[in-house]
Amino acid sequence: MAATMPAPAASGHNGRMLSTYPLLSSQIAFGLILAVGLYLFISERLRVDVTAMLILLALVLTGVLDSKQALSGFASEPAIIVAAVFVISGALAATGISERLGAWIGRAAGVHEWRTIAVVMPAVALLAAFTHHVMVTAMMLPLLLRHARDRQLPASRLLMPMSLAASLGTTLTLFSAPAFLLASDMLQRAGTDGLGIFSITPIGIALVLVGTSYMLGARWLLPKRSGTHGDDDYLRLxxxxxxxxxxxxxxxxxxxxxxxxxxxxxxxxxxxxxxxxxxxxxxxxxxxxxxxxxxxxxxxxxxxxxxxxxxxxxxxxxxxxxxxxxxxxxxxxxxxxxxxxxxxxxxxxxxxxxxxxxxxxxxxxxxxxxxxxxxxxxxxxxxxxxxxxxxxxxxxxxxxxxxxxxxxxxFAGEAKRRVHAPLALLILGVTILAAATEWLSAPLAFLMGAVAMVSTRCVDIQQAYRGIDVRIFVMIAGVIPLGIAMEQTGTADLLARGLSHMVAGWPALPILLVMFTAAALLTQVMSDAATTVLLGPVAISLARTLDLPPTPFVVCTALGAVVAFLTPIGHHGNLLILGPGQYRFGDFLRIGLPLTVVIALVSAWMARWLWLGGPLLPLSG
CATH class of the missing domain: 3.30.70.1450 (Regulator of K+ conductance, C-terminal domain)
Structure with a gap:
């Protein structure tokens, strides 16, 4: 018996070694897929939705995920909500509500530059909270160009604050940015409560106020250029x-x-x-x-x-x-x-x-x-x-x-169904109320709202389908399995342990700032959704390592992916205003770097207050 004792021990040791091989090979395969995916996302050699689908197929073919896990993104809550929000946004445009709100903003802005910024930024942020921020930017662009021309104001002093406000407005509700929907989905899969429709609203309100105050105080940093595309270019027909x-x-x-x-x-x-x-x-x-x-x-x-x-x-x-x-x-x-x-x-x-x-x-x-x-x-x-x-x-x-x-x-026009505008507003209000009160789950509530918009002829069915940006829908469905694979292969835990060693002994606030900063840098070359999916599992694992609730870490990661205003390529809305405002790359960095630092501090501070019991005021507690 003594002679036979070492055999089981060796077998157990070899078994443990062998058991690590599948995990290690999965991590290597995932790392290679992730590296190639990041290269394709950054280089844009392929469209982002095509890249997302290639990543999904690679995860299945290498055995990192099974087919059910790989296809789970198409039936996910974020994908359903995003598709429904596109239809609802299209209905608001088709009934003339978006245009009328934009015209009202132009009238209320007055003749002074500071008043225009003070009126436009909160109003655009509110619009972006319930529609798509790129659509809001596109709608407001010709209105502000006309406003600048009529009142002899430099267009470049107005367009950048407007684009910033559209980005900040996405932090007022959960459904206005795919990153927050993905963050909520991750938290639920991690076994904690997801985010409510207005869970991040206190942070969003603070960011809109801070962003507006910053632009009013630092507007002298904005360039004075009228823009190459005047009113005639946008409104000549x-x-x-x-x-x-x-x-x-x-x-x-x-x-x-x-x-x-x-x-x-x-x-x-x-x-x-x-x-x-x-x-x-x-x-x-x-x-x-x-x-x-x-x-x-x-x-x-x-x-x-x-x-x-x-x-x-x-x-x-x-x-x-x-x-x-x-x-x-x-x-x-x-x-x-x-x-x-x-x-x-x-x-x-x-x-x-x-x-x-x-x-x-x-x-x-x-x-x-x-x-x-x-x-x-x-x-x-x-x-x-x-x-x-x-x-x-x-x-x-x-x-x-x-x-x-x-x-x-x-003929390029699209008929406005203005007579349906009150009904569209009613459907929007009921949709938000149903989701906020949890009378219906958020995906079902927004799906109901989208169907109601089409059924009541607030928007034509063909126009509704055209309004859905399939690239974003497919990209979200494709990158969700990336987050699942990151968790399943243990890669997220591995990165979190390394990060936890780096931040060992740090208070919660600087750790939240680290997550925001990592996402803010990565989102300049990747979409906010892909950035959140990539770093979200790391944030969850880091929170578990530190024995803290994961919600503030994931929220700060998503915020960094959404509101980092550093470069013109960081957000699609910035690309819309780049030509009309005659902006240069350095203009965004000069305005955006100090602003992003301030936004990071406010985001981390508010997240600590909401979920970690930190003080609301700097000198309290």
Whole structure:
């Protein structure tokens, strides 16, 4: 027996050694996949969603994850909520709510630079809390460019604060940034309570206040440049000339003109009012509209299409010449440019008898500059005029081949469903209330809201699908397994132990700052979602090693990934304003570095107060 004793011991020792091999090989495989994935994310040789899918497949093929774990991201709460929020944001835009809020912000901003910043930043942050921050930035960009031009303010002094506010606004609610949804998902998988809809709101409010105060105090650091893209570049097609007919028994009959103005928004301009074929200059905004009245107006592309779809109004030219529109296919609007040397130049629309010659109707006209006749039919065409044509697709081939036109392109406008705006606001309010009170789970509540927006026709189903950024959805679904693999292979614990040795004996506050800083640096070359997935498991393991709750560490990691304002490539919103504001890379670093340091301190301090019982005020406790 004595001779046989060493054998089991050796076997046990060898067993322990052998048992480490699968774990070690999994860590090596995961490390290689992660390194290649980081390279592809940073270099952008492939789209981020394609890179995420390649990572997912590599994790399965190497045996690091099974197929069920790899596909779990597609059914995850973050992916569902993000898709639903895109649809809800699209509905707010389709009903004109986003545009109207943006116009109101422009009016409230006044004529002073400091007042514009003080009004725009909190308002944009609030919008970004309930919609997509890139959409808010894109919506506010032309409004601020126009505001800067009209009040002779440097556009570069306004665009960067606006973009910053859109990023900070994502910290006001859980669902406004994918990083926070992923953070909540990680905490739940770690066996702790996830984040509520408004769990991070106190931090978000503090960050918006600090960010606004910083920009007001340090606005002298902002460059003074007007921007290369003026108002004409963004809004030059907002001046379509057309004529509206008030339809008999329509919803606008007997209602005052002021209500129509209010419903159609700021980019609708009345040029004249015809009643019984006679121009009436005595009619005012309080005068009622009567059936058969013709309004001479200028409107944007969206408004032009909205007016055509409005059951109480119609484009006068279409009503008059609709019987001449023949051919196959459903009638639609297209745009044609009058070519140089065209036979149409110098002739009025009335003289051309366009409807009978081409079986299409000129429903609107855009001209870059120069006078135009009051009546659309009396306008004499010029080179470069853009005609809005109404006809059937089978006839468009003749128009496209005609040498009088330079090009024929689809009409770019999208009809606004303004009549559904109150309903869209109600659905948004119910959705947030259901999620905040936990009457429904957050994914189910937002899914319900998205379905309700489509079902009540606040947004068209095709427009809703177009509004979903599939790249972000797929990327989130693809990077969630990366976090699972990081935990399962023990890589997160390994990194956490190394980090814990480095921060051994440190108080909680500097450790929170370390996590924020690591995420802030990494997010400059990776998305906020990918950064959170990569560092979140490390934060959880570090908290366990220190015997502390993981929530503040994960939240600080996600905050660092979302609000680090260091470079123009760190956030998509920054890329939108880079050209219009004539910004340079150094402008973002000069403004963003001190700001990010302040944001890091506020984030770590507030997280310690919320989840670790630290003092709220620096001199208390």
């Amino acid at each position: 907002d001046r379509y000339r057309t004529e509206l007919l008030v339809v008999k028994d329509g919803r606008w009959t007997t209602r005052p003109l002021s209500e129509l103005h209010k419903a159609l928004g700021a980019r609708f301009r009345l040029l004249g009012w015809l009643r019984d074929g006679v121009r009436r200059d005595d009619l005012t905004a309080t005068s009622p509209l009567l059936a058969g009245d013709v309004l001479l107006v200028e409107a944007s592309a969206d408004e032009l299409l909205s007016l055509h779809d409005d059951p109480g109004l119609d484009l006068n030219a279409i009503v008059r010449f609709n019987d001449t529109v023949s051919g196959e296919g459903a009638p639609q609007l297209v745009q044609a440019v009058v070519a140089p040397g065209s036979e149409f130049i110098g002739r009025s629309i009335r003289e051309l008898d366009f409807a009978r010659q081409f079986h299409a109707v000129i429903a609107g006209l855009w001209r870059r500059e120069g006078d135009m006749a009051d009546r659309l039919s009396d306008a004499r065409l010029r080179e470069g005029d853009l005609l809005v044509l109404y006809g059937r697709p089978s006839r468009f081939s003749d128009l496209a081949a005609h040498h009088g036109f330079l090009m024929l392109v689809p």
